[in-house]
Amino acid sequence: MAAIILLAIVIGFYCWLQTPGTPSRRALLEVHKSLGMSALVLLAFRVAYRLAVGAPGYARPLGRLTHIAAEAAHLVLYVLMLFMPLTGYMFSGAGGYSLPWFGLFQWPRLLPRDDALAHVGQTLHGLGAYVIYAVLAAHVAAVAWHHFVKKDEVLGRMLPPRR
Numbered sequence: 001m002a003a004i005i006l007l008a009i010v011i012g013f014y015c016w017l018q019t020p021g022t023p024s025r026r027a028l029l030e031v032h033k034s035l036g037m038s039a040l041v042l043l044a045f046r047v048a049y050r051l052a053v054g055a056p057g058y059a060r061p062l063g064r065l066t067h068i069a070a071e072a073a074h075l076v077l078y079v080l081m082l083f084m085p086l087t088g089y090m091f092s093g094a095g096g097y098s099l100p101w102f103g104l105f106q107w108p109r110l111l112p113r114d115d116a117l118a119h120v121g122q123t124l125h126g127l128g129a130y131v132i133y134a135v136l137a138a139h140v141a142a143v144a145w146h147h148f149v150k151k152d153e154v155l156g157r158m159l160p161p162r163r
Helices: 002-016 025-054 064-094 115-150 154-158
Strands: none
Touching: 002 064, 002 115, 025 064, 064 115, 115 154
């Protein structure tokens, strides 16, 4: 899921640098939207799993402040994983743009065509991107602190298991 989200962020940023209306930008936006909707569907499964099974415990007991910071960071990440696809959907759907999923089908438009609503979605999606950049920077800094300063196993727990 992290790879899908990171790829969506990179493609979204690259699209922002492209000239609006060009075929390459449109093609990249189609992939960006597909990745965003994929992340939203995976988030639903992830939340259902966490509600059924619970969150994994921490590798070792954390201090009170560290525990609060970790819980807050996870909450912010989950809110962003919901916020970004929904505001992107609002921007595209209300703006009358296509809502493809990798060329296989179109997501239904549940919002009426409404330029004002599309503008709100676009603005919120853009602001959310800045929040994501800040959260990612903080996340990377926290992981680096754990790995290089505390020398604990936090990074290893985040990576796929080695074979």
